Each structure stands twice: as structure tokens, then as C-alpha cells.
Amino acid sequence: MLRQYELTERVCSYDPGADEDSLNRAYVYAMQKHGTQLRASGDPYFSHPVEVAGLLSEKRLDAASIMTGLLHDTVEDTDATLDEISKLFGDEVSGLVDGVTKLSQLELQSEQNKQAENFRKLVLAMSKDIRVLLVKLADRLHNMSTLHFIKKEEKRRRISRETMDIYVPLAERVGVRDWKEQLEELAFRELNPDARSSILKRLDFLNNEEGGLIDRVIKELQGLMDQHGLNAKVTGRQKSPYSIWRKMQRQNVGFEQLSDIMAFRVIVEDPNECYQALGVIHGQYTVVPGRFKDYVSLPKPNGYQSLHTGVIGPENQRIEIQIRTQHMHEVAELGVAAHWVYKGQSNDGSEPEVKPGHIANKEGNQYRWLRDMLDIMSNAAGPDEFLEHTKMEMFSDQVFVFTPKGDLHALPRGATPIDFAYSVHSEVGDHCVAAKVNGRIVPLRTKLRNGDQLEISTSKGQTPNPSWESFVVTGKARASIRRFIRSKQREQYISLGKEILENTFRQADYELTEKALKSILDKHGADTIETLHARIGEGQVTGREVLYSVYPGAKESQQVAKKMPQTRAKDLPAHAIPIRGLIPGMALHYAKCCHPLPGDRIVGIVTTGKGVTIHTIDCRTLEAFADMPERWIDVSWDMDSDEKSSFVGRISAVISNEPGALASLTTTIGRDGGNINNLKFTNRGQDFFDIMVDVEVTDVRQLSNIIAALRASSVVNTVERSQG
Missing domain, CATH: 1.10.3210.10 (Hypothetical protein af1432)
Incomplete structure (x- = not known):
């Protein structure tokens, strides 16, 4: 002590x-x-x-x-x-x-x-x-x-x-x-x-077998530097057991297959000599492809600078060599502490402009990661989600990309243009519509590579696409996308819940008042009427439960409504809730068992925690809800809406096994304005193939036109709309 x-x-x-x-x-x-x-x-x-x-x-x-x-x-x-x-x-x-x-x-x-x-x-x-x-x-x-x-x-x-x-x-x-x-x-x-014990034993065995190898390599490298007039200091060490184990896991190899378990460091006097020393080493030894990294011209976000290379060095050993100046070495060893030593003290002893430890814009990329974490914190739903996103942010190798003006951005490996857009600014990410990589337009899910130059196009009308969450890799991007999804979900849950509640009271012929709803908020775990609407839209509370809370006597009169829901739903009451082109996966979900399309007769089933799932009126899945009338919602398509959304219809076809058959089928679908979303072969025979095709259309009429056109094709044996 x-x-x-x-x-x-x-x-x-x-x-x-x-x-x-x-x-x-x-x-x-x-x-x-x-x-x-x-x-x-x-x-x-x-x-x-x-x-x-x-x-x-x-x-x-x-x-x-x-x-x-x-x-x-x-x-x-x-x-x-x-x-x-x-x-x-x-x-x-x-x-x-x-x-x-x-x-x-x-x-x-x-x-x-x-x-x-x-x-x-x-x-x-x-x-x-x-x-x-x-x-x-x-x-x-x-x-x-x-x-x-x-x-x-x-x-x-x-x-x-x-x-x-x-x-x-x-x-x-x-x-x-x-x-x-x-x-x-x-x-x-x-x-x-x-x-750890196993690796330590193997390292001890190697040291006994090759006694003094590190010292001999240091001596040869030092002699090489002296021979070329470079005032350099060479040191070396064996990599730590954890570093070796992590490399074994990452590369999926055994200990015997690792050949670069030794690392050597060459300390020179100025940055130019770093490249001179690198030239000397590459001129003397065989370079291991893909192992050179230049962190001198492209420092890491924490300020680290060094040249890294791998060579087949002295005594035919595969080794890693780091080349840096003494100042770079200080920063590498002390990190932020070295940053304080150099920037927190002034030569004349006066108070520095930026106090030690405090973040300022003039610190450049030194604290960009911390500012990104603060952005993530503001977007995360809670501490658990924040921890999840920040782990994503910290556990990653990096790729370095540039803006059109040449500004450097360090991103995790596997990052996409969406990740880059959010790293520039949250507003850029939210309104991103397209991206150019090295002057060429690419899909937004394209993985970026070192040295790529990106240009992002934005539109005020664009909002984050929920599908982006499936391919972004930075915590900041994912947190921002989830924030948008949460806000849109709540808006849609409130709107849907309000309509469900009004419809329930209207069908039961009871008056719905704000005063009545305020009196039963606590009973249904809501602090405001808006929250109650959201809980109804989300399926946490049913419209009937609220009705019975406000008017307890309504429960008895409603018992007569417990006849088969299918019969009631087929009557298509005049007060059905209109379904508009909402974002799929939000308050409304379109059933994958029947793929409902505008023009189909439909019914809604309340799904706890997810909102309402829309089914066609003849969907077999509805039989499972026959004894749960409280979960049935009368809905209909809003055919008068100007919004033209895409919906997925599924068709099954049997086509001839002959050249050009598949091309003919896809051409026919495209000619009628359909966009193939997915295609799967379900059975392969000598003469015919059974296939299932998911087609994006605007309504059931367009899908019917596509099916009619396919039936007229010589390569299509049979085709029909598919259920399931």
C-alpha cells in the first residue's frame, strides 16, 4: 500500500x-x-x-x-x-x-x-x-x-x-x-x-522449446533499424492468454494453427520515420496479406495512432509489428489520460481553455462515441434497451468511410448507409431516401467497406422504415428507428382504440362521454383517456370491458350477441371500422394465413399486445375464435381513401418444366402491374413444377386480373389464389 x-x-x-x-x-x-x-x-x-x-x-x-x-x-x-x-x-x-x-x-x-x-x-x-x-x-x-x-x-x-x-x-x-x-x-x-490454464500451459511449452525467441527477434529487428540509420527502439512481448483465446474463437482455429502469438513494437522519433521503418521491414520480410493497417493517417476514435503489419519475420516466424512515435506510444498507453496531460496543461501554467475531463466540440472525434451514447439514451425506451444498443456500439471492429467533403466517420464493421446517415445526424438518418457509394446508387442495406465515400439523399416526407431495424448495426441507428416505431405505434393504437370504443358503444346503443371514461380510467390501468384508447388499440383492454365498466347493466343485454361471430360478421354492419393503408406491423397486422386484400370481406381479431389482426371472412383460422366474440371487431376497407398502399397476395401455380416457363410467368405478372415479393418451389416433378408466388398488388381486383392472365398462358397448367 x-x-x-x-x-x-x-x-x-x-x-x-x-x-x-x-x-x-x-x-x-x-x-x-x-x-x-x-x-x-x-x-x-x-x-x-x-x-x-x-x-x-x-x-x-x-x-x-x-x-x-x-x-x-x-x-x-x-x-x-x-x-x-x-x-x-x-x-x-x-x-x-x-x-x-x-x-x-x-x-x-x-x-x-x-x-x-x-x-x-x-x-x-x-x-x-x-x-x-x-x-x-x-x-x-x-x-x-x-x-x-x-x-x-x-x-x-x-x-x-x-x-x-x-x-x-x-x-x-x-x-x-x-x-x-x-x-x-x-x-x-x-x-x-x-x-486460460490450457493456453498458459501451451505458452510455457513453447517458451521452453524456443527459449529466448522473442529476444532473438528483437535483436534482429533492432539491427535492421540501425543498419538503415533509424533511431528506433524495439520491444516485444507474447500476446495475453485472453487475446489468443479470442483470436481462436474469432477465426475458429486451434492453438496449433495460430502463428502470430508474438507482437513487437518499433518506436521511432517522428511520423515520417514510421513509414520509413515500415518500408525497411516490408523490404526485408515477406508480408502477410491483409494484415496492414494504417492508424497514423486514420486514427481510431480514441486517438490511437500506429502502423500495424504482419510479416514472416526472423527465424521464419509469423509476427505482428506495430510502428509508432514516442508521442503516439504515450497516447496508446495512457489514452484519455494522455489527452489531459497534453491538452489540460499550458506551458505558462495558466488555466487551459478546456477544463480537464470536460467534453467540448473542439475535441473532434475523441468523444464522438460518447455523444452518440447520449443520443442513444434519449431514444431508448428504457435502461435495458439502452444497454443493448450501447453494447452493439462498443463491441465491434471498425470500418472507415468518408463524406463527400472528406470528413472521416468510423463505423462498426457491417455498417450500412443508414448507419452512416445516423452517424452524420439523427435528422439525416430519419429522412434518408437513397445513398451513393463512390458515386453509384446502392441499396440502403449495402455493407460499407474501408475507404468508401458516401453521399446521402434526404426528403422531408421520408420517415424511418421499420424494416431498417433488421439490417442496421449501430446502436444509435437502431435506437432512433425504434423510437419512431414506438411513436407511430402509439399514434395508431390511439386512433384504432378510439374507433373500436366508439363502434362498441354505437352498436350497443349507449352514449359515450368523456366524463364517463374519466371515471373508469384507474380500473383499466390508464392515467388519461388517450392512454385508455392506446390500451384498447393494443388489445390490452377490449371495447366491451370498457362498456361494461361504464354501464354494468349492458352486460346482460349483450349476452344475446353470443351467437356465432362468423354469421354476425358476414352481415357487414354499417358501422364497421374503416381500414386505411397503415404501416404493416403497427396497430394493424394482416394475417399471413389468408393474405387479405382490399376488396375482400374481412374481420378483425384483437391480439393482446399487438393490436388487431385482419383476416378474410372465410379464413379457417377464425374457427379458433368462435367462442371469443369479445375479440371480434367489425372492419371494412376504406375504398374511398386516396392512399394507394401495396398488399401481398399469394397464388399457387403449376407450370410446365420447360425452358422459359418461369420467365413467361414472371413477365405476365409484371405486365399486369404486380411486383413479385417472394417465390418458392413447393414440388419439382419431371413434367411440372408447383410454385407459390407472393405478389404485391393494390387490391383483390388486380390479383384477379393477374390470375386470369396466367390462366391464359400456355406454360401455366393451373393457378389459383392460395390460402395459408
């Missing part, structure tokens, strides 16, 4: 202007407050905040961060208060302690939704001051190093999984590489001890 004077001297060695008195007082205050408290290991509890402060000092963080490390558990675990800390150490330290304390309080609860809420609060806290995250990472790192003292295996695994899911990618995002690797290893040791 660091002594008081050792910690103070270490901080003052890199920050001469640090307030020694405040550091010493914080050390003593924390020691007194924690008193005789013990950790699970049996050590004095005070050893934990001291170790956290020590980890922060290794990253050369400012005095306020070090004091926060010392004090971060005092409010949570002792009688200390934020007011007291503010009076003794200032508002800045008090604010940082408050940010870390709120997270720690939630972290004690293990449920999934608590973990999600914890993460949401972490993003909020670090959006105000990134140092909150650095203190939290140091806190988690020391807790993980003593995790083995916790007796319950389930708790150890839960903490390790949370570390791997949340804190490892966050450490990666802020560029604290060594903390990231340590957290990975400590979590890996708990989550998969057998795999």
Missing part, C-alpha cells in the same frame, strides 16, 4: 502545481473515515482507495482525480457527506465523488435492470466529466484483482461478466490499453479458467 508521502511525491513529480496540502488531507480524511473497516481479503478497507489513487497516479492524472480516488467510497460506506467533502476539498472533487458514488450504490444490486440503470448513469456522469470514468475503471481494476477473495462463485462470475460486457469496452474506448488488458485477463480467469 502506498504511503502518504509516496503518493504525494508521485503526483508532484508530474504535476508540480498540485495542491500537496489537499492531497495529504484527503489521504488522512479517508483513512479516518474508513477506520477499522475490512475488505473480503481481511485487509484494511482503506487499502482499496489508496490503491485506486495509486493506479490513477500511474496515469498522471490531476490532483482532483487522485483525491476522488481516495474519497470515492467515503460517502457510500462511511458517515461522510457530499457537503462535508465540498467544504473540505472543493466543489470539483465533490462533484466527481458524487458521480462515482451514485454508480457504486446501484452496482450493489445484481438484477439485469439495475446493471442497465447503472450503466445509463455512468454515461450521464462521464458525459459531464470523463474523469468519473477513469476513477471508476481504476476502482473496478483493483476490485477485480482481489475478486478471488469473494466466496460465492455466482457473484464472482456476475462481476466478471459485467466487467467484460461494460468496463473492458469502455477502457478500450478511452484508450487505456493496459487497464483494458488487465481487466480482460482477470475476468477471463474467472469466466473460463480451463481455457
Whole structure:
């Protein structure tokens, strides 16, 4: 454990202007407050905040961060208060302690939704001051190093999984590489001890067999640099067990098939020498295709810069080599902490323009990921959805693409133009209608590649398509699309619910008043009439239940209506609810068993939690609802509407097994304005094929015209509209 004077001297060695008195007082205050408290290991509890402060000092963080490390558990675990800390150490330290304390309080609860809420609060806290995250990472790192003292295996695994899911990618995002690797290893040791042990044994065997190989490779690479007049320092190491295991999983190979388990680093004096060193290495050794990456000209979002290459190097070993300057190395090792060292201090000792830890627009891409997380938070329905989207955002390899003006955007691998549009701005994503990649119009689901240049076309009338959710990969895009779907669903549920309720009261010949509805809101779990309408439209409450709540006597008179619903529905009452061209999958769902089309006689079935499913009047599925009249809704097509929506009709056909038969069938469908949505062969014979075709049409009349045209074709043996 660091002594008081050792910690103070270490901080003052890199920050001469640090307030020694405040550091010493914080050390003593924390020691007194924690008193005789013990950790699970049996050590004095005070050893934990001291170790956290020590980890922060290794990253050369400012005095306020070090004091926060010392004090971060005092409010949570002792009688200390934020007011007291503010009076003794200032508002800045008090604010940082408050940010870390709120997270720690939630972290004690293990449920999934608590973990999600914890993460949401972490993003909020670090959006105000990134140092909150650095203190939290140091806190988690020391807790993980003593995790083995916790007796319950389930708790150890839960903490390790949370570390791997949340804190490892966050450490990666802020560029604290060594903390990231340590957290990975400590979590890996708990989550998969057998795999880790196996890899360690194989590494030990290799080291014994090839004794001194890393030193020999370093010596040869160093000699090569010296020979070409480059003032470089070469270091090397064996990759960590977790890094090796992850590569085995990703590439689906065994340990024996991995040949680049060693990584070497060449540190040069300036960026130009990075490329000179690369030329020397590529000129001397065989390059492994596809392994070169230039993060010098295209830095990672966390500021990381380096050249990466893979070669068949000394002694015919396949190795990975990273080439960077000393400054790039500092940033790679310290991440955001290095960013503070270089930008948070000015040469004349004056107050910097941007305070340490605070996000500003001038930080460029350094904090773009954090601003994206804030956007995701505003669009997510709750903490669980936020956690889901941000995991998508953080766990991904990257692809770099450009705007027409040359601005760089880093996206997850597999990203599409829709993801790019949302990364530019939420409004661009919401109104995206088309995309050009490298000057050529492409489908919106096209996967982007490194170096692509994108141009997005927008329209004010365009809104997010629910189908986009199936192929976007960024959390920001998915959260925005879901936000739109939720808002449209609610609008449609309210509209549909209102019509269902009015129709129910009208058919029962009862008056529907706002006053009457307000009196029964609590009974049906609604706080407003709008919410009640939404619950009815969603199928959570039926129109009859509301009717019986307002007029209890109506229940007896309605018993006579329990005759077969099919008979009642076939009479097509005058007060049927008109069905317009709503977005499929929202308040209305068109049954896949009968594929109803405008012009068909239809009926609606209330589906709990989904709204109303529309069936044709002769659909066999309706037999299952014969004893549930309360779920039947009288509906009809709004044939007078100007909206021309597409609906899917299904046909079954038997066609001749001869050249050109399928082409003739598709041409006939297209000639009558149909668009083939799906085509499937259901039976293949020597002379004939049975096929099922889904065709987009506007109404049943158009589908009938297509069927008539197909019956006149010489290659079609039989054709009919299909049910099911």
C-alpha cells in the first residue's frame, strides 16, 4: 500500500502545481473515515482507495482525480457527506465523488435492470466529466484483482461478466490499453479458467522449446533499424492468454494453427520515420496479406495512432509489428489520460481553455462515441434497451468511410448507409431516401467497406422504415428507428382504440362521454383517456370491458350477441371500422394465413399486445375464435381513401418444366402491374413444377386480373389464389 508521502511525491513529480496540502488531507480524511473497516481479503478497507489513487497516479492524472480516488467510497460506506467533502476539498472533487458514488450504490444490486440503470448513469456522469470514468475503471481494476477473495462463485462470475460486457469496452474506448488488458485477463480467469490454464500451459511449452525467441527477434529487428540509420527502439512481448483465446474463437482455429502469438513494437522519433521503418521491414520480410493497417493517417476514435503489419519475420516466424512515435506510444498507453496531460496543461501554467475531463466540440472525434451514447439514451425506451444498443456500439471492429467533403466517420464493421446517415445526424438518418457509394446508387442495406465515400439523399416526407431495424448495426441507428416505431405505434393504437370504443358503444346503443371514461380510467390501468384508447388499440383492454365498466347493466343485454361471430360478421354492419393503408406491423397486422386484400370481406381479431389482426371472412383460422366474440371487431376497407398502399397476395401455380416457363410467368405478372415479393418451389416433378408466388398488388381486383392472365398462358397448367 502506498504511503502518504509516496503518493504525494508521485503526483508532484508530474504535476508540480498540485495542491500537496489537499492531497495529504484527503489521504488522512479517508483513512479516518474508513477506520477499522475490512475488505473480503481481511485487509484494511482503506487499502482499496489508496490503491485506486495509486493506479490513477500511474496515469498522471490531476490532483482532483487522485483525491476522488481516495474519497470515492467515503460517502457510500462511511458517515461522510457530499457537503462535508465540498467544504473540505472543493466543489470539483465533490462533484466527481458524487458521480462515482451514485454508480457504486446501484452496482450493489445484481438484477439485469439495475446493471442497465447503472450503466445509463455512468454515461450521464462521464458525459459531464470523463474523469468519473477513469476513477471508476481504476476502482473496478483493483476490485477485480482481489475478486478471488469473494466466496460465492455466482457473484464472482456476475462481476466478471459485467466487467467484460461494460468496463473492458469502455477502457478500450478511452484508450487505456493496459487497464483494458488487465481487466480482460482477470475476468477471463474467472469466466473460463480451463481455457486460460490450457493456453498458459501451451505458452510455457513453447517458451521452453524456443527459449529466448522473442529476444532473438528483437535483436534482429533492432539491427535492421540501425543498419538503415533509424533511431528506433524495439520491444516485444507474447500476446495475453485472453487475446489468443479470442483470436481462436474469432477465426475458429486451434492453438496449433495460430502463428502470430508474438507482437513487437518499433518506436521511432517522428511520423515520417514510421513509414520509413515500415518500408525497411516490408523490404526485408515477406508480408502477410491483409494484415496492414494504417492508424497514423486514420486514427481510431480514441486517438490511437500506429502502423500495424504482419510479416514472416526472423527465424521464419509469423509476427505482428506495430510502428509508432514516442508521442503516439504515450497516447496508446495512457489514452484519455494522455489527452489531459497534453491538452489540460499550458506551458505558462495558466488555466487551459478546456477544463480537464470536460467534453467540448473542439475535441473532434475523441468523444464522438460518447455523444452518440447520449443520443442513444434519449431514444431508448428504457435502461435495458439502452444497454443493448450501447453494447452493439462498443463491441465491434471498425470500418472507415468518408463524406463527400472528406470528413472521416468510423463505423462498426457491417455498417450500412443508414448507419452512416445516423452517424452524420439523427435528422439525416430519419429522412434518408437513397445513398451513393463512390458515386453509384446502392441499396440502403449495402455493407460499407474501408475507404468508401458516401453521399446521402434526404426528403422531408421520408420517415424511418421499420424494416431498417433488421439490417442496421449501430446502436444509435437502431435506437432512433425504434423510437419512431414506438411513436407511430402509439399514434395508431390511439386512433384504432378510439374507433373500436366508439363502434362498441354505437352498436350497443349507449352514449359515450368523456366524463364517463374519466371515471373508469384507474380500473383499466390508464392515467388519461388517450392512454385508455392506446390500451384498447393494443388489445390490452377490449371495447366491451370498457362498456361494461361504464354501464354494468349492458352486460346482460349483450349476452344475446353470443351467437356465432362468423354469421354476425358476414352481415357487414354499417358501422364497421374503416381500414386505411397503415404501416404493416403497427396497430394493424394482416394475417399471413389468408393474405387479405382490399376488396375482400374481412374481420378483425384483437391480439393482446399487438393490436388487431385482419383476416378474410372465410379464413379457417377464425374457427379458433368462435367462442371469443369479445375479440371480434367489425372492419371494412376504406375504398374511398386516396392512399394507394401495396398488399401481398399469394397464388399457387403449376407450370410446365420447360425452358422459359418461369420467365413467361414472371413477365405476365409484371405486365399486369404486380411486383413479385417472394417465390418458392413447393414440388419439382419431371413434367411440372408447383410454385407459390407472393405478389404485391393494390387490391383483390388486380390479383384477379393477374390470375386470369396466367390462366391464359400456355406454360401455366393451373393457378389459383392460395390460402395459408
